[in-house]
């Protein structure tokens with residue numbers, strides 16, 4: 513969309529090609545809103561980056577309603593149960609039979625990102641890969657801008673009517689929003705592993721062990737994600753394979769329930785559990801969505817789902833603003849998103865407290881341990897607790 517100078521311009525410049533930016537751009541493109549996505553990594557990198565896997569029914573509805581569910585329909589698998597294992601035994605929750613009877617769909621994030629990129633390009637959308645936004649400005653002017661640096665180091669100033677900050681927790685957009693931030697560093701680190709092996713159980717497994725959390729999440733018929741709580745000071749290489757499998761066996765109680773299936777470890781990384789909410793998530797003509805707006809621990813699988821929910825709300829508000837000039841919905845964007853974000857944060861925090869033992873030097877450790885067993889007992893015995901869990905776990 514030329515503006516009479518040689519400065520490139522578009523209606524909406526979307527920073528970041530993760531789930532938030534790509535859902536937003538697809539919805540804008542379908543609504544006839546000109547937009548350009550800027551992504552600092554290459555296409556192959558973002559299409560292979562394994563992260564989330566559990567989509568809520570709300571996310572699936574958004575993708576289906578906008579023709580973005582082609583891959584999901586073929587390769588997504590319904591998932592309806594999880595299991596907590598502790599010294600007191602195991603508690604299985606089939607959430608298809610609880611709450612509103614809703615279920616997850618397991619579809620690895622990298623496949624979703626691949627689908628969203630293909631569909632956006634098919635719809636005529638533009639993505640500038642290997643291009644980094646190094647600065648943004650003019651947020652209260654008619655034409656905010658971003659300075660973009662390509663792989664060769666060439667810099668271009670790009671203008672837009674609106675900037676969408678979908679560049680994740682470490683992007684540049686969030687620091688341009690003078691928001692109040694509420695932060696919690698949980699002091700907990702997970703070793704995150706992708707293993708070439710089918711999941712041993714159809715359930716998501718949560719090992720609630722006195723020495724630390726262990727988890728198993730299905731990703732595809734032959735790839736499984738495992739998590740192991742580890743010493744926050746540890747490095748990825750401090751864990752050799754023998755130690756990894758021994759700890760998974762111990763914390764998931766292999767002697768009683770069978771050992772997790774072994775396989776080559778395809779990928780390992782560290783995830784530090786940190787939660788942060790910005791309020792508001794917009795400033796002038798810059799609007800944030802996804803991890804740029806809130807960092808949330810993966811304990812309740814909410815990050816990618818929040819990203820999709822926010823992208824939908826933002827797409828609707830931007831479409832109205834661009835087509836009609838009416839910015840009412842845009843001005844309400846933060847207020848519309850924040851209740852959703854707070855609720856997801858609250859439940860993720862509830863899960864963190866349930867899954868992790870208190871720190872050894874916590875003077876209230878005995879009390880915390882008592883709370884954990886009371887929660888597990890409630891999940892095992894109280895219908896209303898099981899319904900509470902199902903509603904919050906599967907929906908937001």
Ligand SMILES: Cc1cc2nc3c(=O)[nH]c(=O)nc-3n(C[C@H](O)[C@H](O)[C@H](O)COP(=O)(O)OP(=O)(O)OC[C@H]3O[C@@H](n4cnc5c(N)ncnc54)[C@H](O)[C@@H]3O)c2cc1C
Pocket residue numbers: 527528529530531532533550551552553558562563564565566621643644645646678679680681682683684704783801802803804810812813814815816817818819
């Ligand atoms: C191990 C792990 C497991 C997870 N499991 C789940 C799960 O089961 N369910 C769930 O819902 N969530 C899960 N999450 C969280 C989920 O992956 C994130 O919440 C989700 O990726 C957020 O999407 P996003 O688009 O906001 O950000 P991102 O996916 O981080 O995308 C942001 C993009 O912006 C790009 N970028 C950054 N800076 C710039 C810049 N300056 N210029 C241009 N581009 C830039 C980045 O390269 C990136 O591609 C998990 C996360 C991890 C790490």
